[in-house]
Amino acid sequence: MVRPAPARLISSSSRRQSRRIVNGIMLGLTGLATLLALIPLIWIIASVLINGAPALSVDFFTQTFAPTDVGGGGILHAIVGSGILIGLASLMAIPVGVLGAFYIANHQNTPLGLAMRFGTDVLSGLPSIVVGLFVYTIAVAGHGYTAFSGAVALAIMMLPVVLRTTEEMLKLVPRSLNEASLGLGAPVWKTSLVVLLPAALTGIVTGIMLAIARVAGETAPLLFTAQGNNVFSTDLGQPIAALPLVLFKYATDPDPVRNTQAWGISFIIVVFVLVLNIGARLLTSQRTRR
Amino acid sequence: MTQLNTPKSASATAGHNGQALAADAPLKISLDKISVYYSSFRAIADVSMPVRDKTITAIIGPSGCGKSTLLRSLNRMNDLVPNVRVEGSILLDGENLYAPDIDVVDVRRRIGMVFQRPNPFPKSIYENIAYGVRLQGRPSKTEMDSIVERSLKRAAIWDEVKDKLKQSGAALSGGQQQRLCIARAIAVEPEVILMDEPCSALDPVATLKVEDLMQELKKDFTIVIVTHNMQQAARVSDYTAMMMMRPDRAGEMIEFGETNRIFTKPSDKRTEDYVTGRFG
Numbered sequence: 001m002v003r004p005a006p007a008r009l010i011s012s013s014s015r016r017q018s019r020r021i022v023n024g025i026m027l028g029l030t031g032l033a034t035l036l037a038l039i040p041l042i043w044i045i046a047s048v049l050i051n052g053a054p055a056l057s058v059d060f061f062t063q064t065f066a067p068t069d070v071g072g073g074g075i076l077h078a079i080v081g082s083g084i085l086i087g088l089a090s091l092m093a094i095p096v097g098v099l100g101a102f103y104i105a106n107h108q109n110t111p112l113g114l115a116m117r118f119g120t121d122v123l124s125g126l127p128s129i130v131v132g133l134f135v136y137t138i139a140v141a142g143h144g145y146t147a148f149s150g151a152v153a154l155a156i157m158m159l160p161v162v163l164r165t166t167e168e169m170l171k172l173v174p175r176s177l178n179e180a181s182l183g184l185g186a187p188v189w190k191t192s193l194v195v196l197l198p199a200a201l202t203g204i205v206t207g208i209m210l211a212i213a214r215v216a217g218e219t220a221p222l223l224f225t226a227q228g229n230n231v232f233s234t235d236l237g238q239p240i241a242a243l244p245l246v247l248f249k250y251a252t253d254p255d256p257v258r259n260t261q262a263w264g265i266s267f268i269i270v271v272f273v274l275v276l277n278i279g280a281r282l283l284t285s286q287r288t289r290r
Numbered sequence: 291m292t293q294l295n296t297p298k299s300a301s302a303t304a305g306h307n308g309q310a311l312a313a314d315a316p317l318k319i320s321l322d323k324i325s326v327y328y329s330s331f332r333a334i335a336d337v338s339m340p341v342r343d344k345t346i347t348a349i350i351g352p353s354g355c356g357k358s359t360l361l362r363s364l365n366r367m368n369d370l371v372p373n374v375r376v377e378g379s380i381l382l383d384g385e386n387l388y389a390p391d392i393d394v395v396d397v398r399r400r401i402g403m404v405f406q407r408p409n410p411f412p413k414s415i416y417e418n419i420a421y422g423v424r425l426q427g428r429p430s431k432t433e434m435d436s437i438v439e440r441s442l443k444r445a446a447i448w449d450e451v452k453d454k455l456k457q458s459g460a461a462l463s464g465g466q467q468q469r470l471c472i473a474r475a476i477a478v479e480p481e482v483i484l485m486d487e488p489c490s491a492l493d494p495v496a497t498l499k500v501e502d503l504m505q506e507l508k509k510d511f512t513i514v515i516v517t518h519n520m521q522q523a524a525r526v527s528d529y530t531a532m533m534m535m536r537p538d539r540a541g542e543m544i545e546f547g548e549t550n551r552i553f554t555k556p557s558d559k560r561t562e563d564y565v566t567g568r569f570g
Binding site: 108109174176177179180181182183184185186187190194195198199 | 365367370372373395396397398399400402403405407409410411412421422425426471474475478
């Protein structure tokens with residue numbers, strides 16, 4: 001029996017040509033779209049760098065508030081204030097988030113576990129100003145603005161990020177490790193602490209970094225809680241300065257000296273957030289490479 | 291929660307030539323009408339069988355018949371599955387492991403497990419062994435050193451790793467990892483060791499080493515092994531239980547007896563078909 005001639009592998013040149021053209025067009029379109037998406041990012045970083053650089057000086061970082069007629073001073077009070085707020089918020093959010101994630105990971109199908117997961121997702125979607133108002137009503141009304149209440153507001157915003165990231169990282173730990181430990185007769189809490197936690201640690205740190213990056217530039221929750229302060233203060237019971245609050249004030253100030261300082265603050269915040277995000281990425285890729 | 295009573299000294303297995311088993315080897319574990327349900331699905335149906343002290347009992351059967359589920363119900367690892375329910379009783383030295391006030395952690399200390407895929411902790415070889423030991427006490431450094439050495443020797447892996455105890459357990463070959471897991475399991479001095487297809491991820495040479503190891507371990511531990519390798523069951527075990535899936539997808543035990551008899555004169559035709567390889 002004569003077999004039919006095999007189909008030609010090399011297509012006719014016109015078909016090949018049109019396929020090439022379509023391929024090129026699609027690649028071009030998707031590349032263009034990527035560029036468009038990157039433009040705002042590059043523009044922002046460039047503007048912040050260009051406009052903010054003149055404001056940076058040793059004085060900027062080491063001096064606290066001073067009126068513009070004596071030079072404008074620096075933003076030390078804001079840097080320290082943000083540091084205190086973020087530090088305190090982390091102290092509150094990290095233990096609750098990590099422990100909560102352990103609970104959810106170990107009780108995935110129970111009503112409480114599911115409710116916690118859902119609740120956390122809802123919490124992460126709340127507008128930041130609503131969080132600020134909520135903390136205002138429970139901690140500020142009747143007491144006055146305090147740094148502590150500002151930290152609480154930030155902690156509420158950090159919590160969902162820490163909790164969800166930790167939970168996802170715990171789920172990535174192979175179940176065989178869990179079983180190996182439990183099979184030896186280890187109680188669940190010890191298994192979590194000695195086996196699961198170290199295995200998930202890099203991921204948890206990444207989650208914390210991302211959570212900090214998220215709240216570093218938040219202004220709205222602080223408006224009604226920490227409020228801001230021109231005086232250098234580390235008192236938790238008093239209003240405290242913060243980088244985004246000072247930025248807001250200086251950017252809307254008619255004085256050009258203040259405006260330059262606002263750009264300087266933007267520079268600092270953007271660099272800080274970039275470093276955290278890039279660092280988190282590097283940590284993640286290091287882990288997957290291993 | 292009550293702790294399980296530590297057993298009085300177990301009487302030695304009768305056996306004049308070390309191979310023959312007296313039918314009155316004492317009962318270590320007794321399964322009585324065990325049924326395992328995942329929600330409403332019945333995975334195991336009314337299994338009753340004895341496990342005799344310091345013997346090797348093999349559970350064989352085609353894939354999916356519930357061998358691993360049955361094994362894992364012995365040390366209550368099935369508890370980790372959501373919506374699981376176990377009916378019947380499993381008596382360890384006369385105490386029901388599924389009594390409501392039993393401490394599961396204690397059960398797992400007395401009944402250890404080696405899994406199908408070696409799962410050493412991402413710690414050093416030394417720490418892999420030390421972890422389990424520390425669960426039950428705080429031995430001094432010299433005591434711990436000797437426990438680690440003894441466990442690795444008993445698992446026939448000491449010579450291969452004695453110079454690299456601080457290296458990661460995950461850096462060993464598959465067969466070595468599995469022997470490390472066996473060393474880890476015996477370091478906590480359980481009474482029973484459950485093995486869930488321990489050699490299925492190993493090459494034939496490593497498999498033989500583990501099988502030889504089992505014969506040695508049998509002197510001190512009661513062993514229950516699930517294997518889909520019939521020849522292994524025939525080589526290694528003293529008693530064999532044959533399981534099969536019923537039409538309603540539940541697993542049941544169709545025959546139990548001394549290994550020699552099961553493989554030469556099985557009573558059930560299905561057993562005979564399985565062990566002669568007519569179906570697998």
